[in-house]
Amino acid sequence: MKKHILMSAMVLTLVTGSLQAQNEDVLRPYGRPGDAQQSNSRSRSKRDKMIIGVEGGGLLSFFSQTLERDVQVTGSPEDVLKSGSGWGGTFGLFFDAPLSSSVGLQFRVNYNMQAFSNSSTADTIDAAIVGIRPRDGEAPQGFTTVVPMPVQTSASWTTNSISIAALARIDIVDELFLTIGPIASIRMGDVVRHDMIEKTENDTMTWISIDYNGVAGKYQSIHRDISVASNILPVGAISTSTYAGARFGLEAGIGYRWKIGPSVFIAPNVRYQYMFSKMNETFQSTDVSRGNLQSPSNITFSNAKLNALAIVLQVGFYF
């Protein structure tokens, strides 16, 4: 973690430091010769306008984690936990302090509402796990017959956070600018995951025989909301992991300022937030979805990452 924060700080320092050299004035479009080496005793171009602004827009989240199995099984509902994506929203405040004509430091605080999900309609679980319903007029057959049962599976996450970014802003040409710098994300409340397993074939022979609380029944579908990282099946050897309270990463973006008034501009802005921190720690669980017809499979869930692409509109005010 410390290594990542250090790396972000170094990027910020290098970028801001190296781009203060070009000091345009009314006589010299490209600054004085050798300006970068000159001391500040000569007139130094220093933009005197600071910016304060608000922004709002969409946040496209990308979740991923690694599932490592000791035994490979096909069509397991657990596989929906490998990844997820989806749109949420973000809004925030920013402050830009100029360092030179083309470089500034930008500080931003955002409230983020992230939502992402994954689903599969081609999963299969062994019906022995959930039981077989007897035919009409016949005696119950118990759980001795095992058949594969097609199911649809989904997992949907929602999480809110406050992010704080300290960015270098570099004007490339004209009003086109880049931002790059470290970002911290602080979780606000629980990460809530909604799990769902649902039969996809309308037969009268099979049903889901146990819900997420271990209560036996004849279910067409089962649901739950959980706030810890876990596997998705309602049975099996379950272990969990809590979600990280704070995560750190690096953000890089590009934007374009359009002046719409003497001291006002709007700036469409696209940026990618790559988080070095994991969303939760490694945990293990047993996948029993194909435990009868294939084999139980132990899964190690690790390297859970949540990155995001933000597309926002900034409204800035010079002062």
Next chain:
Amino acid sequence: MNTLRHAAFLMFFVACTAFAQNIRIVPVDHNSSNDDFGLTPTNHGRLVYFTSDRSGEQQIYSMERTSSGWTEPDKLGGKVNSATHVGTCALTTDGQYMVFAGYEHNVDGLGRTDLYSATRENGTFKNITNLAALNSSFYDSQPTLSADGRTMLFVSDRTGGAGKTDIYLSTWNGKEWSTPKQVTGINSAASEMSPVLASDGRTVYFASDRQGGKGGFDVYVAKLSGLDATNVRPVGEPINTAADELFYTSIPNSDQAYFTRATASGDYDNFMAVPNPFPSDPVVLVEGIVRDSVSREPLGSAMSITDLSTGKAIATLHSDDETGRYYVTLVPGRVYSITSSRQGYMFHSERYEVPPAAKGSTVQKDIDLIPLSSGKTGSLLVFFDNDKSELKPESMPELERVIELMRENANISVRFEGHTDDKGSDDYNVKLSERRAESVRDYIIAAGIERTRIESAGYGKKKPLSNATTEDARALNRRVEMRIISTGK
């Protein structure tokens, strides 16, 4: 034959050397140890503006030329200098309209260094406006204005140019600046900088670091016609040296020129070259003071110069709010009308013929504006054929001014009074003067001004302005005057 050639060459060389040696290069007073550049004269050379970073950032300063030398440089007040860098200004001849370059000005621009305009009010430049029609998102700077304020050259490194920085031209149509276009024949793959358009409107000086120069930026001179620059040539030594020379400015009707040179200590300073080896064509400098005809107080007023042969307004200017002074440059051999107007006053129009032989002269022409409340009369610049009472087309601009005055002052009533010279009988002249006054009256009524507000009368030759019998005196006496007979108060 060879001997003759050699002798001719030797004479030419000696003449050139003597010529070069006779040009004195002297630093202008008040150069600082920092950059001082772009000396721009206005008010017929009595006042100059220049750029200096003596205070840390580039700012515009002014100083006046008095009998005892230059006054101390004075940094412009107001908000012109409210930027990281401001400078390279150009002014109209009257010194009332300024175009300048600003980098990160408080009045937002379109990109990097931009062009701005400002107008002088009560001694301070105000109304700072970004010249968005001229600016790009690139470097736009170093403007120069023609004497009539209707042509601007400036430097830009926008895309599509011939080199690093190029010289562009835009014209003012009375409402807006045209889309800038590259001046042809002047731009190269190198950098062209610091164009200065001389008062004759044809001679243009600029600097370039193109190959073949003495080193750094050298000064070149060319003749400009529309967008085309021809006869481009370096001004040579001793102006051009291995150092940078820029902002060559010919002082009208003078043997002096200003320019900027990089000094051995690395900064830029302003210099004067005497005599000016490449003077611009001589012009006629007209100047005067606009006053209240009753109180004699100087007045700021809107002024316009119209070429009566074409009917086109060729310049708009403003007499100074504090001193009432105005300055304008005219081309000899034409007939102009000079009009001055101000709220609460009857406008003043005057026909002014500049003979071809007037080149190089300075003419004083003071103007008295008559307060509407004074009951005095003012002559109208209207024209009739001999013995006729039909208004000639060149009268129309003046009549339009009358209509505008009456619309702006809806309570006033006027009387048009016709007068003739001393030729002919009294009876005939009275009738002719009556008909001419009625022609003016009818034109004004036809424009929608209430009939009840207008009277007309003819006095024939009874009220001459001059009792002489010369042609000039007779021309003076043939006139239609307007008298304010009621202000409605």
